[in-house]
Amino acid sequence: MKRLVPILFAFILPCIISAKDKPNILWLITDNCNLDFGCFGRQGVHTPHLDQLAVEGVRYTRVFATAPVCAPSRSAFMTGMYQTSVNLHHFPDHRDDGFRLPEGVRPLTHRLKDAGYLTGSIKKMGKQVVGSGKLDLNFVNEGKIFESTNWDEIKKGKPFFLQVNTPEAEYDIYDFRTNRPERIKWWGEEEHVQYAKAESVVPPAYFPKHKTSNEEWARYLNSVSNMDRRVGVVLKQLQKEKLLDDTIIIVFGDNGRVDHRSIHWVYDTGLHVPMIIKWPKNFPAPEGFKPGTVNEEVISLLDLTATTLSLAGVDRPLGMQSRVFLGKNRDPQRRYAFSARDRVDDVPFRLRSVRGKRYHYIRNFQPELNFGTYVNFYKEKCFPVQQVMRELYKKGKLDPHLMPLFTEFRREYFFDTEADPNELNNLIDSTRPEHFKALTEMRAALDTW
Structure with missing residues (x-):
């Protein structure tokens, strides 16, 4: 029995140490944005907290949802599974x-709980709103x-393991009065500092030349800036609680x-997402x-699951x-990131992407649809630019x-994202050898996927 006790202790002790000495993990999910922080080169935003995280951590530039x-x-x-593979x-x-x-x-959180983690998602730290509490999963049972x-x-x-979903950048999508004449406001718009001005911003080239484009682009940038303010609240609280140096921030x-x-x-603007990781x-x-x-x-956002588990x-x-x-x-690096779009709300539209x-x-898979015939409840309600584009097209004045x-x-x-970051020049009919080679390989990759 005397020999058995040390043996049991040898097995139990590593379990105790591993539970106690694992890092906290924080997922800071910035809702609905591209690489639109100052540290990624975006002009017109004020993101000092996110930029400082990039200085203290690693900035990932090719992550795709x-x-x-x-x-x-x-x-x-x-x-940790492609949504298309598990319905x-x-x-x-x-x-x-x-x-x-x-x-x-x-669910990832169930696996982390088994590993000794307390899992949570929050809206507030003290009296300050830092998150939306958003879950939005296609499984509820x-x-x-x-x-x-x-x-x-x-x-x-x-x-x-903590998840904080920033309320920005998002429209007030819970206002369902679709026939109201005034535009739908951005979430928290009343408190957004106007760092970006409509008269001075330059919207991406896929926006039409119109004052509404400038107004909406400025509002989006200001929403991103307010997102950074909430990130600052979270970081300050972690510092105050003496938890910052024990927490992996993603x-x-x-x-x-x-x-x-x-x-x-x-398009890239619908899939290309920012990522910054700071190590404690x-x-x-x-x-x-x-x-x-x-x-x-090249990293698929899917890879966050196995990576988080591994870090735990x-x-x-x-x-x-x-x-x-x-x-x-x-694991070995990915050559491609795969993405898919299927039914969104009441509109089926099957698209596949290889990046x-x-x-x-x-x-x-549905070339009979186009920007004019594609009608989505959410987009019609929230995006005044889409309505402007329709009117300009009808009048023959669209860019x-x-x-x-x-x-x-x-x-x-088929797009060359280095030469054409807004993806406006389709190279599918290009005869250049380098285009043909890349296209052939990516077609085969998608067929295999």
Whole structure:
């Protein structure tokens, strides 16, 4: 028996140490944005807290969501499975039909709980609003996703996994009065500091030349700036509670930018999301992690699942499609990131995307639709730019480079994102050898996927 006690202690002690000495993990999810922080080069925003995180951490420049809309994207990175492979690909879906996840597929938070983490999602820290509490998953019958929504309870977790979803950038989508004449305001617009001015901003080239474009682009940039303010509140609270040096901070977007040609579309602006990771001082950084550097490898947002588990000391489950991109257990780099769009609200529109380091291939399964015939409740309600474009098109005054959005939707698109970051020049018919080679490979990759 005397020999048995040390043996038992040897087995129990590592479990105690591993539960106590794991880092906290914070997911700061910036809703509906592209690489629109100052540290990524965006002009017209005021993002000092996010920019400082980039100085102290690693900035990832080629991260792509698996869907250009929240519920399918979130369902993917909360399970580690492509939404198309486990029947989670529509938006919204399975809210009242009794659907259950396939055997072996579990919410990330349940796996983290098994590993000793207290899991939570919050709206407030003290009296200050820092998050929306957004969940928006296409599975609702798996039990509680988070154990707590109370920061005072979560911060006592040893360790904790915390998710904070910023309310920005988003419209007030819960105002369903579709026939109201005035525009729908941005969430929290009344408190946004006007760093960006409509008269001085330059909207992306896929916006029409119109004062409404300038007004909406300025409002979006100011929404991003207010998002940064909330991030600052979270960081200050972690510092105050002496938790900052024990917490891995992962900032990322759930899907692309919220505007007329981004969210719901598989252009880069609908899929390309920011990511910043800051490592805590009290834990040794993974090999190759150097603060202040930039990572340019292709990463699917899906890979956040397995990477988070790995950072928590949990092996990637057998069959999980997510890959580890950071730490000692990292997998080989991806060559491509795959994405899909299916039904959004009441509009079925099947699109698939393959994104490499430079080129972007899109396959359209419904070329009979176009920007003029595609009518979506959300977009019609929130995006005045879309209505402006329709009117300009009817009058023959729409910018020539935007006319193809209304006249034809090709079955395939192929973009050189270095030469054409707004993806306005379709190279699908290019005869250049380098284009033909890349296109052939990406077509085959999508067929295989």
